[in-house]
Each structure stands twice: as C-alpha cells, then as structure tokens.
Amino acid sequence: MKMKSHTRREFIKATALAAAGVSFAGPLVSRIRAAEPDRKIGFALAGLGNLSTHQLAPALQKTKYCRLTGIVTGHPAKAERWKAQYHIPDKNVYNYDNMVTMADNPDIDVVYVVTPNALHGEHSIKAAKAGKHVLCEKPMEVSVEKCQQIIDACKRAGRQLAIGYRLHFEPNNLECVRLAREKVFGDLRMVEAGFGYAIGDPTQWRLKRDLAGGGPLMDVGIYALQAARYLSGEEPVLVSAIETKTDPVKFKEVEETITWQMKFPGGMVAHCDTTYAFNGLNHFTGHAPGGWFRLDPAFSYHGLHGQRSDKLEINLPDLDQFAAEMDDFAQCLLNHRPTRVPGEEGLRDVKIMMAIYEAARTGKTVSLA
Numbered sequence: 505m506k507m508k509s510h511t512r513r514e515f516i517k518a519t520a521l522a523a524a525g526v527s528f529a530g531p532l533v534s535r536i537r538a539a540e541p542d543r544k545i546g547f548a549l550a551g552l553g554n555l556s557t558h559q560l561a562p563a564l565q566k567t568k569y570c571r572l573t574g575i576v577t578g579h580p581a582k583a584e585r586w587k588a589q590y591h592i593p594d595k596n597v598y599n600y601d602n603m604v605t606m607a608d609n610p611d612i613d614v615v616y617v618v619t620p621n622a623l624h625g626e627h628s629i630k631a632a633k634a635g636k637h638v639l640c641e642k643p644m645e646v647s648v649e650k651c652q653q654i655i656d657a658c659k660r661a662g663r664q665l666a667i668g669y670r671l672h673f674e675p676n677n678l679e680c681v682r683l684a685r686e687k688v689f690g691d692l693r694m695v696e697a698g699f700g701y702a703i704g705d706p707t708q709w710r711l712k713r714d715l716a717g718g719g720p721l722m723d724v725g726i727y728a729l730q731a732a733r734y735l736s737g738e739e740p741v742l743v744s745a746i747e748t749k750t751d752p753v754k755f756k757e758v759e760e761t762i763t764w765q766m767k768f769p770g771g772m773v774a775h776c777d778t779t780y781a782f783n784g785l786n787h788f789t790g791h792a793p794g795g796w797f798r799l800d801p802a803f804s805y806h807g808l809h810g811q812r813s814d815k816l817e818i819n820l821p822d823l824d825q826f827a828a829e830m831d832d833f834a835q836c837l838l839n840h841r842p843t844r845v846p847g848e849e850g851l852r853d854v855k856i857m858m859a860i861y862e863a864a865r866t867g868k869t870v871s872l873a
C-alpha cells in the first residue's frame with residue numbers, strides 16, 4: 505500500500521533538522537533584492553568535475569531562485585565548453601588563483617565549492633574573502649581545524665555558509681525523520697545504516713590521503729553517519745570501529761572497508777558500514793519497540809523508497825535533490841534566514857569521523873562526550 509502523500513513543507517516542518525545559527529545573509533543580496541524582487545541568486549561552481557557536470561549544472565537549470573552565472577576552473581579548455589553551453593561571459597570565468605577578484609563581480613552571490621575534499625578549505629576561504637556566500641560540498645574538509653577555519657572566514661566576511669547535505673531536502677529521508685521524531689513506532693533503539701560502492705580507477709584523488717582525507721568513510725560513509733544523527737536527533741557520545749583491507753596496494757593510503765558503532769545519550773545505538781570494495785550497500789533501518797522503518801536505497805540521487813513494519817510503503821515522489829538544496833540556500837539568503845545545513849553541521853561530522861578513525865586505529869572505544 506502506498507503511503508498517503510504529505511507535502512514537502514510538512515516534512516520539513518516535522519523535522520528537527522533546522523540547525524541553530526545566525527543569518528549571515530549579506531547586505532549585497534538584500535539591497536539587490538529590494539531593488540529587483542525577481543532577481544535570482546547567482547551561483548559560481550568551483551571545480552567542474554563529475555558532480556558539477558552531471559548534477560549541479562543541470563540542477564541549476566531547474567531551480568526557481570538560482571542561476572548559473574560563473575565558473576572557477578584550472579582548465580581553460582573546460583572553461584570554453586562551459587562558457588558555450590551555459591552562456592557564461594568571459595568576465596565570470598575564474599581560476600583558483602584569481603577567484604578573490606570576484607569581489608567586484610555582482611553577478612556572483614554564492615560560490616559552490618565542488619573540488620576534492622582537502623581543497624574545500626582553501627577554495628571556501630577564498631570565496632568568503634571575495635565577499636561571497638559559500639555552499640561547500642561534503643565532507644566539509646579533512647580536519648576539524650580546517651572546518652573551523654572555513655566557519656571563521658565566513659563569519660568574518662559576514663557571509664552565510666552551507667554544506668551540500670542534499671538528503672536534508674529529500675522527502676523519503678525526511679519522512680523517516682518524521683517517523684522517528686513523532687515516535688510512530690516508539691523511541692528509536694537502533695539504527696543500522698550503510699553506504700558504499702566498488703571504486704574504479706586506482707589513480708583517482710579519492711584514493712589519495714592528501715586530497716581525500718580518508719577513504720569511503722569521508723566519501724559516502726558520511727551519509728550513514730548523517731542518517732544515524734538525523735534519525736536519532738542526538739549526537740553520539742561513544743564510538744568504536746573496525747577496519748579491514750583485502751587490497752593493500754589499491755588502498756595503500758586510505759581505508760577499504762570500515763564498520764563502526766555509536767552510542768547516543770538517549771540509549772540508542774547505531775551500527776554503520778562503508779566500503780570501496782563492492783556495490784549494493786545503500787540503506788538504513790530504524791528499529792523501535794513498536795516496529796521498524798527502512799529505506800533501501802536510502803542515499804541515491806533518485807528512486808529512494810522503503811518499507812515499514814506495518815506494511816505501509818515509503819515511496820514519496822522524487823525531486824532533484826541538488827535543485828532543492830540550492831533553492832533552499834538561495835531562499836535563506838533572500839529571506840535572511842539561517843540554513844538548516846550550516847558549517848557547524850559539517851564540522852560535527854568531521855569530528856565524529858576523526859573519532860571513528862581513532863577507534864579503528866587504536867582498537868579502543870573513543871568518547872565524544
């Protein structure tokens with residue numbers, strides 16, 4: 505049986521995901537908004553790789569409140585292709601060295617940082633210094649210190665910072681948050697969550713510690729961690745972990761597979777897994793005394809669906825998660841409200857992932873309390 509439909513707004517309202525924070529919507533946007541009420545927020549994509557090419561640029565065409573006005577790239581040939589495809593004028597094309605000169609370009613309000621993980625700090629801070637709002641991809645950075653530097657730079661510049669947590673805008677995930685928050689099956693006692701895939705090209709940056717910061721945990725395990733956090737509505741206080749490696753050549757610099765457990769203050773436990781060794785791991789289940797709910801697939805771009813122990817299906821209509829995420833950020837800027845996915849949310853995940861690595865390395869339970 506298909507579940508009765510709820511509006512997206514109801515799901516968003518039902519969640520307690522909205523994080524605390526101050527609105528940093530800048531005076532530039534508000535002045536322009538007053539003068540031109542129909543003006544869309546101008547986005548520049550920094551890093552024109554897979555995500556930007558196949559998801560973000562197409563998603564920007566579907567947004568209501570955003571438009572693609574600029575690019576930052578180190579490849580002149582790529583810039584030519586993007587300029588032609590998206591009608592981007594020369595004056596809105598930057599490289600990583602000159603992006604601070606965006607300061608005098610009113611076409612660009614937001615820089616969306618989509619470069620390898622360990623470059624997010626450098627590029628986000630340059631964008632903030634240019635007076636731009638920052639949307640930074642996950643994982644926010646590869647250390648807690650670097651995350652804090654991004655937060656500080658955006659605060660200093662008086663600009664808002666959001667992290668690209670697209671599932672905070674996805675109806676099926678939000679429905680599961682509602683089931684948890686409204687205790688439809690009682691208090692959650694356990695979450696099981698896993699996300700992984702078989703990684704290809706052994707030369708790619710995702711397998712290099714200095715650019716990726718870690719392996720599948722930083723890349724996709726972060727979604728399982730997020731699920732445990734947004735379903736519990738709490739922060740973990742204890743972490744334990746085990747790592748295993750079957751291909752020490754390919755995974756010389758990063759983990760291949762890692763499994764971890766987390767204890768939450770209300771008594772819930774989470775069991776999570778991530779891997780670069782095989783496909784098919786893409787799910788979460790919430791268990792409570794009165795029943796369970798599950799999404800599988802839980803973290804893909806499309807086709808998310810699931811079941812409940814009372815035989816109802818969870819199968820809400822797809823939306824473009826990236827368009828929803830960018831439109832929400834644009835509305836935050838236009839309406840002077842804080843994002844529900846602020847830098848502090850990205851920092852919390854990085855802090856927990858560092859504890860997971862420490863637990864795996866030492867074989868000891870790590871306290872986060």
Ligand code: NAD
Nearest residue numbers: 551552553554555556618619620621641642643668670709
């Ligand atoms: P990618 O390798 O396809 O693209 C990375 C881009 O960064 C390339 O255009 C590359 O030229 C550029 N770059 C700049 N400096 C570089 C350097 N020193 N070394 C290597 N590349 C450099 O990667 P991607 O899959 O687009 O991922 C980019 C970011 O987006 C990552 O942080 C990743 O975690 C994140 N991401 C998020 C999602 C999501 O669902 N939210 C999905 C995929 C990727």
